[in-house]
Amino acid sequence: MAATPPYSSDSSASADADAGATTGSGLTPAFSPLYQQIKVLMLQSLQSGEWKPSAAIPSELELAARFKVSQGTVRKAIDELAAENLLVRRQGKGTFVATHAEHHVQYRFLKLFPDNGDPNSEGPAQRKIIDCKRLRASAEVARALALRPADAVLQVRRVLSFAGVPTILEDLWLPGTPFKGLTAERLAGYDGPMYALFETEFGVRMVRAEEKIRAVLPDAEQCKLLHTTQQTPLLSVERTAFTYNDTPMEMRRGLYLTDTHYYRNALN
Amino acid sequence: MAATPPYSSDSSASADADAGATTGSGLTPAFSPLYQQIKVLMLQSLQSGEWKPSAAIPSELELAARFKVSQGTVRKAIDELAAENLLVRRQGKGTFVATHAEHHVQYRFLKLFPDNGDPNSEGPAQRKIIDCKRLRASAEVARALALRPADAVLQVRRVLSFAGVPTILEDLWLPGTPFKGLTAERLAGYDGPMYALFETEFGVRMVRAEEKIRAVLPDAEQCKLLHTTQQTPLLSVERTAFTYNDTPMEMRRGLYLTDTHYYRNALN
DNA sequence: AAGTGGTCTAGACCACAAC
DNA sequence: TTGTGGTCTAGACCACTTG
Structure with a gap:
C-alpha cells in the first residue's frame, strides 16, 4: 500500500487473498474500506487457529508489514475486534486473543x-x-x-x-x-x-x-x-x-x- | 495545539477551561489524553443545552479549530460519544445529538x-x-x-x-x-x-x-x-x-x- | 460545486512493561 | 534499552448529501 494509493483498484490487502474493495455486481456497490478487509483476514487467522486463545498476535507493525498497510489501518481493525471482545489489548505487552479462561470474571455470559x-x-x-x-x-x-x-x-x-x-x-x-x-x-x-x-x-x-x-x-x-x-x-x-x-x-x-x-x- | 507539542504542560484544550492532563496529587498520575479532555468539553456542551437533542453539532473542522486540536483528535472524541449513543454520525450531513424521539425504534430501552x-x-x-x-x-x-x-x-x-x-x-x-x-x-x-x-x-x-x-x-x-x-x-x-x-x-x-x-x- | 463525515498515510512522540 | 500499544498531527483523497 505504500506504493499504490488508497482506494485504487489494486486493493489487494494481503499476499494470499484479495478481499476486493468493491464486489460490483451492479447492485449494491458494497464498498468496503481497507481496515474492514484487514479485519476479515484477521478473523480468518482467529478462526483457523493460527492465533490461539490467550496467545499474543503479531505486533501492529508486523501486521502492517504483512498486510502492506499503515499501522493506523491495522489499529482500526484491531479496535473493532477488541470492541467485539475477540481481542484484548494490553499496553506495553501486546494484543492477545480473548479467552473464557483466566478471565477475572469467571462466567462472562452469566448475568x-x-x-x-x-x-x-x-x-x-x-x-x-x-x-x-x-x-x-x-x-x-x-x-x-x-x-x-x-x-x-x-x-x-x-x-x-x-x-x-x-x-x-x-x-x-x-x-x-x-x-x-x-x-x-x-x-x-x-x-x-x-x-x-x-x-x-x-x-x-x-x-x-x-x-x-x-x-x-x-x-x-x-x-x-x-x-x-x-x-x-x-x-x-x-x-x-x-x-x-x-x-x-x-x-x-x-x-x-x-x-x-x-x-x-x-x-x- | 498547532504551536504547542502534544503532552506538553500547556494542555489547555479550550479557551474557557483547562481540563488538565494530569491532576497531580501525588497519587494516581491520572494522565488523560487530549481526546478525553475534548470529550469532557463536548459533554458539557450537551449537558448545558448548548447542543440540543436532534440538532447538529458543529462540524469536525469547526470543533478542531475551536479546541485548537487536529481533526483526528476530535474524531476520536466523537467516536466515543457516538459509541455511547450520545451522538449520531451521518455521513455527508453532519453529527447530531441523539434523541429518544424520531428514533426508528420507538422504545430504545424496552427489551x-x-x-x-x-x-x-x-x-x-x-x-x-x-x-x-x-x-x-x-x-x-x-x-x-x-x-x-x-x-x-x-x-x-x-x-x-x-x-x-x-x-x-x-x-x-x-x-x-x-x-x-x-x-x-x-x-x-x-x-x-x-x-x-x-x-x-x-x-x-x-x-x-x-x-x-x-x-x-x-x-x-x-x-x-x-x-x-x-x-x-x-x-x-x-x-x-x-x-x-x-x-x-x-x-x-x-x-x-x-x-x-x-x-x-x-x-x- | 461545496460541505460533511470517512479512510489512509507517514512520522513523531508518550506511556507502559520487560529485560 | 527495547518493544509494544496509545496519542497526535497534517495532509491527501474518497463517499455521501445538498444546493
Missing part, C-alpha cells in the same frame, strides 16, 4: 448476581453434573443449532449452587460432531468455566450469545433439583451461543431462582 | 419482544395512564434517585397493551423538582415515547439505564390491571435510568407478561 451485587461475596459456584447423554436433536434444538432434525447432539443437565444453595438448573445441547468425546467425567473433572473447556479441548470459542427470558413455574422434577416448590416463579433463560461466523454452537436453557439473586442488564 | 421477534408485527403499543400523583419518596425510591427520604417525587402508573392485550404494568418515580408540572393529562396527551417528552418538556435526557430482573407472582390489584391470575408468573423489571454525569433521574418497576412475549438480551 445473575446476588442481591448485594457483588459476585465475589459468595465465592465460586458449586457445580454438579446431573446428566450427560448423546441423543437425537429435537425439532427445536435442531433449529437453534442449524442442524438437521435427528442429528446427534449432546445433552447436559447440571445444577449450580451458591453458598451451598441450588440456584440454577441448566439444560444444554451441543452439536455432536464438534463435541465428540465429551463426557460427564470430562465435565466434572474440569474446574474452569465450561466455555474454557470448549476452547482448550474442542477448539470451539464462543464469541457472542443471545438470551430470551421469561417467567415460568417449575415442574416437579425441576423443583426437586432446585429444592423449591411449584409455586415459586423462576426465570427461564434460553440462550443460543455462537462461534465465529455467527455459527450457533450451543443451545441452553437455564432456570434461575431469583429470591436472593437477580438478573442484571445494562441498557445503553 | 420485550413478541414471540415472532418482530416488534413491527403488532403495531404501536396502546398506553393507558392509570395514575399520576405527587408524594414523598419512600426509602427505596429515595436511595435509587439519590434524594433525601421524604423528598417530593412523582409517581406514575400505566399499562401498555399490544394488539389490545395488556402486557406491561409499570410504576415509575421521578424526582419532583426537575419534573415540576408533569401531570396525567400531559402524559396522556403526548403520543411519543415518554423519554422523548422528558427531553422536550423538561430538558432531561436519559442516557443509560440498569435493570434488575426477577420472576414474581402478581398481587390482586396487579392481576386486575393485567387481566391475569395470581398463579401466572411475571417478569419484574426494575430499572434505574440516568442522565449525564450518572445522575439517576427515574426509577421504574415493570411487570411483564411473558406468555406471548420475551425479554431479549444480547451478550457480547
Whole structure:
C-alpha cells in the first residue's frame, strides 16, 4: 500500500487473498474500506487457529508489514475486534486473543448476581453434573443449532449452587460432531468455566450469545433439583451461543431462582 | 495545539477551561489524553443545552479549530460519544445529538419482544395512564434517585397493551423538582415515547439505564390491571435510568407478561 | 460545486512493561 | 534499552448529501 494509493483498484490487502474493495455486481456497490478487509483476514487467522486463545498476535507493525498497510489501518481493525471482545489489548505487552479462561470474571455470559451485587461475596459456584447423554436433536434444538432434525447432539443437565444453595438448573445441547468425546467425567473433572473447556479441548470459542427470558413455574422434577416448590416463579433463560461466523454452537436453557439473586442488564 | 507539542504542560484544550492532563496529587498520575479532555468539553456542551437533542453539532473542522486540536483528535472524541449513543454520525450531513424521539425504534430501552421477534408485527403499543400523583419518596425510591427520604417525587402508573392485550404494568418515580408540572393529562396527551417528552418538556435526557430482573407472582390489584391470575408468573423489571454525569433521574418497576412475549438480551 | 463525515498515510512522540 | 500499544498531527483523497 505504500506504493499504490488508497482506494485504487489494486486493493489487494494481503499476499494470499484479495478481499476486493468493491464486489460490483451492479447492485449494491458494497464498498468496503481497507481496515474492514484487514479485519476479515484477521478473523480468518482467529478462526483457523493460527492465533490461539490467550496467545499474543503479531505486533501492529508486523501486521502492517504483512498486510502492506499503515499501522493506523491495522489499529482500526484491531479496535473493532477488541470492541467485539475477540481481542484484548494490553499496553506495553501486546494484543492477545480473548479467552473464557483466566478471565477475572469467571462466567462472562452469566448475568445473575446476588442481591448485594457483588459476585465475589459468595465465592465460586458449586457445580454438579446431573446428566450427560448423546441423543437425537429435537425439532427445536435442531433449529437453534442449524442442524438437521435427528442429528446427534449432546445433552447436559447440571445444577449450580451458591453458598451451598441450588440456584440454577441448566439444560444444554451441543452439536455432536464438534463435541465428540465429551463426557460427564470430562465435565466434572474440569474446574474452569465450561466455555474454557470448549476452547482448550474442542477448539470451539464462543464469541457472542443471545438470551430470551421469561417467567415460568417449575415442574416437579425441576423443583426437586432446585429444592423449591411449584409455586415459586423462576426465570427461564434460553440462550443460543455462537462461534465465529455467527455459527450457533450451543443451545441452553437455564432456570434461575431469583429470591436472593437477580438478573442484571445494562441498557445503553 | 498547532504551536504547542502534544503532552506538553500547556494542555489547555479550550479557551474557557483547562481540563488538565494530569491532576497531580501525588497519587494516581491520572494522565488523560487530549481526546478525553475534548470529550469532557463536548459533554458539557450537551449537558448545558448548548447542543440540543436532534440538532447538529458543529462540524469536525469547526470543533478542531475551536479546541485548537487536529481533526483526528476530535474524531476520536466523537467516536466515543457516538459509541455511547450520545451522538449520531451521518455521513455527508453532519453529527447530531441523539434523541429518544424520531428514533426508528420507538422504545430504545424496552427489551420485550413478541414471540415472532418482530416488534413491527403488532403495531404501536396502546398506553393507558392509570395514575399520576405527587408524594414523598419512600426509602427505596429515595436511595435509587439519590434524594433525601421524604423528598417530593412523582409517581406514575400505566399499562401498555399490544394488539389490545395488556402486557406491561409499570410504576415509575421521578424526582419532583426537575419534573415540576408533569401531570396525567400531559402524559396522556403526548403520543411519543415518554423519554422523548422528558427531553422536550423538561430538558432531561436519559442516557443509560440498569435493570434488575426477577420472576414474581402478581398481587390482586396487579392481576386486575393485567387481566391475569395470581398463579401466572411475571417478569419484574426494575430499572434505574440516568442522565449525564450518572445522575439517576427515574426509577421504574415493570411487570411483564411473558406468555406471548420475551425479554431479549444480547451478550457480547 | 461545496460541505460533511470517512479512510489512509507517514512520522513523531508518550506511556507502559520487560529485560 | 527495547518493544509494544496509545496519542497526535497534517495532509491527501474518497463517499455521501445538498444546493
